[in-house]
Amino acid sequence: MIEQVIFWVGSALFIIGGVFDLLAAIGMLRFPNFYVRLHAATIGAIYGAVLPLIGVSLMALGSPEIPGNYTIAGASFVTAIILLIVAPIGSHVLAHAAHRSKSVTWSPVVDLLEEDEKK
Numbered sequence: 001m002i003e004q005v006i007f008w009v010g011s012a013l014f015i016i017g018g019v020f021d022l023l024a025a026i027g028m029l030r031f032p033n034f035y036v037r038l039h040a041a042t043i044g045a046i047y048g049a050v051l052p053l054i055g056v057s058l059m060a061l062g063s064p065e066i067p068g069n070y071t072i073a074g075a076s077f078v079t080a081i082i083l084l085i086v087a088p089i090g091s092h093v094l095a096h097a098a099h100r101s102k103s104v105t106w107s108p109v110v111d112l113l114e115e116d117e118k119k
Helices: 002-030 034-061 069-101 112-118
Strands: none
Touching: 002 034, 002 069
16 A cells, blocks of 8 residues: 555656756746846756656656665655756756856846955
8 A cells, every 4th residue: 555655656747847847948948148048947856856756766766566666766865866966056057157258248237246256
């Protein structure tokens, strides 16, 4: 009984991750500038990849008849944790590099990073 619940929770996470991937793809097409598109890409990387990986991990744990299910679950979970740590750092580095190189045309109302760099 508990294996079925774990399997269906994992399936739901897998489908929710696919929906986040779809929303991130729409955001990449529709958003106006680099920084907002970077946000959509990060949402797609975090929720669109981490949730399905955790879902695969739960589905593997909920299917004891699959040989190596603990290996699949462990590898999926570790990959999700690594991606959860690395994706925000990567997007922050990209945004900082774009801001410092002034390669993105953007006119903010307040730019605290620019004010800090002038000091």
